[in-house]
Amino acid sequence: MARPRTKKHTVGKAGRKRSGRKWSGRVSRTSDALDLKGGIFKSNNPEEIARSLKRSATRSRRKKxxxxxxxxxxxxxxxNRAGKNLPEKQQHVLEDAKEELKKVFGREE
Incomplete structure (x- = not known):
């Protein structure tokens, strides 16, 4: 008698098992490389985002x-994880934060 297929795991295109959850969600929940201020990516101030990221990155001892x-x-x-769900206004703020991050680390070109 054939075993019924469970919904828990399906096989993807490359023959890998998929659990139904995205790896990026697991990284967001379990990664401790940087201790970020809560809700920092929702800020409308690119300078604040950049300063907070710099503070977290310089204090962290767990980064590679x-x-x-x-x-x-x-x-x-x-x-990238937010993808199409990221509002256009916030996308612009975060893109500006990249430029600010370069400035606060002295990597302006």
């Missing part, structure tokens, strides 16, 4: 790269 790399990666991760 430089503080600048960690801060920029976290910002990009948030933007």
């Amino acid at each position: 790269g430089t503080p600048y790399q960690s801060a920029m990666s976290m910002l990009n991760f948030y933007i």
Whole structure:
């Protein structure tokens, strides 16, 4: 007798099991590379976002790269994870925060 297929795991295109949850959600919940101020990415002030990311990245002892790399990666991760659900106004604020992050780390070009 054939076993009934469970809904818990399905096989994706590459033959990998998928649990129905996205890896990015798990990273957001469990990663402790940076201790971010709550709701910082909802701020309308790019300078505040950049300063907060810099503060978190320079204080963290758990990051793998430089503080600048960690801060920029976290910002990009948030933007990419939000995707189409990110309002256009907030998208612009976060893109401006990238430029501010470069300034606060002295990486202006």
